[in-house]
Amino acid sequence: MNSSNDEYLKVSPSLMMLDDALAQIKSTTKTVCALEDVNLQDGLGRTLGEDIISTVDVPPYDNSAMDGYAVFSSDLAKPPVRLPVTGRIAAGHPLQREARPGETIRIFTGAPLPLGPDSIVMQEKVTLDGDFAIFSETVKPGANRRLRGENIKSGATILQKGQLLRAQEIGLAAAVGISKLKVYKPLRVAVFSTGDEIVDCTIKKLQPGCIYDANRPLMISLLQGLGCEVSDLGILHDDPNVISDALKKASTNHDLLITSGGVSVGEEDHVINIIKNLGAVHFWRLAVKPGKPVAFGTINDTAFIGLPGNPVSAIVTLMMVARPMILRMAGRTDVAVNRYRAEADFTLQRDDGRLEWLRGKINISSDGRALLSAFPAQGSGILSSMVASSGFIEIPAGRARINKGDMLDFIPFNEAFK
Numbered sequence: 001m002n003s004s005n006d007e008y009l010k011v012s013p014s015l016m017m018l019d020d021a022l023a024q025i026k027s028t029t030k031t032v033c034a035l036e037d038v039n040l041q042d043g044l045g046r047t048l049g050e051d052i053i054s055t056v057d058v059p060p061y062d063n064s065a066m067d068g069y070a071v072f073s074s075d076l077a078k079p080p081v082r083l084p085v086t087g088r089i090a091a092g093h094p095l096q097r098e099a100r101p102g103e104t105i106r107i108f109t110g111a112p113l114p115l116g117p118d119s120i121v122m123q124e125k126v127t128l129d130g131d132f133a134i135f136s137e138t139v140k141p142g143a144n145r146r147l148r149g150e151n152i153k154s155g156a157t158i159l160q161k162g163q164l165l166r167a168q169e170i171g172l173a174a175a176v177g178i179s180k181l182k183v184y185k186p187l188r189v190a191v192f193s194t195g196d197e198i199v200d201c202t203i204k205k206l207q208p209g210c211i212y213d214a215n216r217p218l219m220i221s222l223l224q225g226l227g228c229e230v231s232d233l234g235i236l237h238d239d240p241n242v243i244s245d246a247l248k249k250a251s252t253n254h255d256l257l258i259t260s261g262g263v264s265v266g267e268e269d270h271v272i273n274i275i276k277n278l279g280a281v282h283f284w285r286l287a288v289k290p291g292k293p294v295a296f297g298t299i300n301d302t303a304f305i306g307l308p309g310n311p312v313s314a315i316v317t318l319m320m321v322a323r324p325m326i327l328r329m330a331g332r333t334d335v336a337v338n339r340y341r342a343e344a345d346f347t348l349q350r351d352d353g354r355l356e357w358l359r360g361k362i363n364i365s366s367d368g369r370a371l372l373s374a375f376p377a378q379g380s381g382i383l384s385s386m387v388a389s390s391g392f393i394e395i396p397a398g399r400a401r402i403n404k405g406d407m408l409d410f411i412p413f414n415e416a417f418k
Helices: 018-028 167-175 215-225 240-250 271-276 311-329 384-388
Strands: 033-039 068-073 081-089 104-107 118-120 127-130 132-135 157-158 180-184 189-192 228-236 256-260 280-284 294-298 303-306 342-346 356-363 369-375 391-395 407-412
Touching: 018 280, 018 311, 068 081, 068 132, 127 384, 157 167, 189 240, 215 228, 215 256, 215 311, 228 240, 240 256, 240 271, 256 311, 271 280, 271 294, 271 303, 303 311, 311 356, 311 384, 356 384, 356 407
Parallel strands: 081 104, 189 228, 189 256, 256 303, 342 369
Antiparallel strands: 033 180, 068 104, 068 118, 081 132, 127 132, 280 294, 294 303, 342 407, 356 369, 356 391, 391 407
């Protein structure tokens, strides 16, 4: 329920709205990865590079859905009926003749149905008397029978180009006899952190004024989770020449460059001017929170993403803004994240009109309602909020107040990580 006294905040016209940025990314991003053939079992987590069309029916023959007795349903029109058991059919061992009315054949789950019988009676409903089976009920034609091709028809497209291959897609390909898959090669991504105060976590003692670099490890982990081949190119000091030389060199053998830090408006934020000099900045500074100073551009033919320096801002913008571009470059077509509506269990008064992602989780109330709770500290440097949360609570742009009971979108982290 929305409060009747909701207020709405304006967004600065100097900031690009997220929908506009994502539309631009979609219209300008193309697949850059080449194709390769892999064995079926090596396809997990890869992106399919071509449609897969079945050349067989699945199942390839009519078969039994359970253990029981194959019958002509017309034979059981007036129960009870006593029929001789004249054969036995197990999976992989078809009956070598056509069945006849007036007889029943023992059959097991998955076994091919012989010519003639149209139904299976489950064994629990049959009484045996020596070599005879006694049926006390009628049976519908087609009961407990799986038809040839009812799962997959020969000629059907079972998997589509651009799909992420999960275990179930691997299994489906195997079900139609596919042993090789054509997939996209991993996107080659170079990752840098920037800043004189940033120190690698392998350094045992911090000097005054320094902090450990959390951004690079988290970016690398996220990118690897998206199937990228990542080059860790370390920490770049706040020297325009050093940054420029590193970006130029990396652009020659990578598909995408990602930096964190140096994209804001401070005197030591050099990255934006360097990208402008080396190539082009397509857009910079979005109406989102956290993560306003995120930049997208190119150096020659290599894409560039400049993420903010605060760790939460970096991870949020990588997951929610950069991810669609990364996946499209790698050949994926299913880049949208799923959102789930749930009820706010908190109040919020804002003085900023940007679209905002709060870290939080879903709790189930005693009466079964899904309730959203926000982590109490939402600062962009509080990385522990990501660990204590299970997803993002999305606050629409322009919305000034959230009341308890308002319905909001929730994006689980596992949606944004894949």
